Amino acid sequence: MAVILLALGSRGDVQPMAVLAGELTRRGQAARVVATSDFAGLAAGCGADFVSIAADSREAVAMTHARFGRQLFSHPLGQAWLLRRWLALIAEPVADACLESIGPGDVVLSGILTRGVGLALAEARGARLVTVLHTGQVPTRYAESHFAFDHFRGRATYDLRGARLSWRIASGLGAPAAYLARAKLGLPRLAAGATAGAADAFPVIVAASPLVVPPAHDWPKNVVSTGYPTPRQESFAPDAELAAFLDAGPEPVYVGFGSLGASGAHDNLAPVIEAARLSGRRIVTPAVGGAAAGSIDRRVHVIDSVPHDWLLPRMAAVIHHGGAGTTWAGLLSGRPSVAVPFGVDQPYQAHRLHGLGVGPEPIPVQRLSGTSLARLIAQATSGSYDERAAEVGRVARAEDGTEATIAALTRWGYL
Template sequence: MRVAIMTAGSRGDVAPFTGLGHALARAGHEVTLVTHGCFESLAERAGLRFRPLPLDPRAELESARGRALHRSATGVGKMVRLVSMARDLAGRMTDDVVAAARAADVLLLSAPMVPLGHTVAEGLSLPSVGLHLQPLAPTREFVPPMLGVGSWGAAGNRMAGLGMNLAVEQVYAATVPAVRARLGLPRAGSAAAVRARERQDWPVFHGFSPRVVARPRDWRTGLEVAGYWWPYDGDTRLPSRVREFIDSGPAPVFVGLGSATVPDPVRLSAEIVRGLRGAGLRGVIQRGWGGLEASGEDMLTVDEIPHSLLFPHMAAVVHHAGAGTTAAGLRAGVPAVPVPIQFDERFWATRLVSLGVAPRALPLRRLTADTLAAALTRATGDTGYGERARALGARIRAEDGVTPVVAAVGRLEDRGAAR
């Protein structure tokens, strides 16, 4: 069966689907990863076919418009800016999405691609399945992750979730009507599209552990929490210089902000180094898209290294609490100091604290050498954090989030053969 996995965004929005795609390929399917051209190497390493989408997400985040996201201090403010930015870019992907879909038998859609991808699937009479890395469906149990943390009350939480879903639809509001007309579909507004998927119990699998976010009790049928999907990591050994650094002294601390950009990487890097040294810890600093840098015998700056290889050797991990990096730290079974910057990161940071594997969330705006040193001293000095992290990591490593998705695709193939 020809399977197209469609996703858009930063590396964290792409990498989990390489492992899932690899498993689908091993099950006998022809799998194509459809995403931004800068991630082609990720698909190649996983043995997947690749079809590029236009846009360079890093260039967009580093543009004046992308850096303006940092001027919003609230989740709602950042989402308003992001939706406006994404609307201007969405139309440039349409032709490539339609072309990729024409060469597929089933579409697997990450959350950012659902409004466009589901429309295309409907127009081409293709089955489709959602693959979400965050719990985005409305629920009374918590505020949508992209808006922050806490509770607005049961009714308020659910209304916020409905509003969040409509905001994602609005990204494609100027694009979808033309696609519907092009594919011979009747007109339908954004709200109608959301309601149609709900009436159909459109299937969505969620790629996170139920031990981290339990399936909300009020979710509709068709929404399932599968478990984590791990990036396909072809490397089996750490680079020699990294291995030598780790072996040269006490376990270091990883610090990285992934695909997040920061207003002043030089100042932030200096605060991080002072914070590590203030806690008496060595550091492995990942440059990432933010351009962090550190030097000295007790510091090592690295580029991309699979977290699955690096994190188990760390005393703790300091990260932006993106969904993928949060998952990698949990899998490794090491304590965390989350430094949320934007979007769903505050949600995952709060989860880490509630699970007892992080002493506190340290938002980027509050990060100083002193606050980082204090948080790291607790994370590495209080043995409870390490014990809880190791226990949870063992349970998460025993989960299998891939099999439910592979089985669902297999059922779609059987139905197609029966028809």
């Protein structure tokens, strides 16, 4: 019996699964991650075996640069359409990689996008399916526990129906690969929207901190909150130029917008440079728009790959896109944290950070400019959020999402 972790999506979808796979491997359990080919190095860095899907997640980002791509990506429905389109284009390699990797009786930990494929393998090969989420997607009446919180109206029946509809839509986004998998396995095609109901018979893990996704009282009994699987801390030594920049003045502010930044949220450094000038604060920011690592301005230093667990505690504040992984890294740092979200679950995480009191009110990416970013920097570094951020950081660092997730699998007899 092996544990197969299906991680289709961006880095935020793959990294926590790779962390789990690496830890299971260290404990002597056969485990491997199935993800697009561009994440092979990430999995290896976590000590996880890797099965490559013959596709690249960066192709999804490239779609936002096609005709009307930016316009579509600026709206939630357009984002869903682009994601479904990408999933349709890679359906066959996804189905093939999953069918080749999963044998009879294997445990399948699946993200939401491969839930239908996992269900097909549970039916045909007796695989034991577990859906793994990193944000609040389980249907509930409680807005604070659901990523579509801003669509809730305080009417229990209406809100729950809307959350259930969102669940069915999310569970069906990977339908093209699921259709192919079922055909290859000789299974009848499921009716549209039926994946969620059938897969709900299996356990669901909300692998997000209760600080970020408060467990809801009306979650089904087979839903468990375990916390975010955090990468192991590794020794890291910065290059001489970054070390010199950090030592040359007061703590800088981190400004970065994740692996989807090239989709339009943060594809050039002009607003960052302007914000540094207007705020008078030094900034560390990831390389985008073809920029090379190094100091490009006396107040702005560009980095390539620097571990968040090393970098963020050295910052005065953290400004980011609100992805699940970066949100958690920001909380762990104990520094004020605020998001500039641009879609999917990011507005929810941004809202939760403000609700926790660790940072100012977020602004949507559509309002991002040098001026608005400078204002956000000034608010985050005002000192108003330092004490609360440090307090939440201590609580966050006491969690162990990896251990709690493995414990849940063990209780269910899956390990």
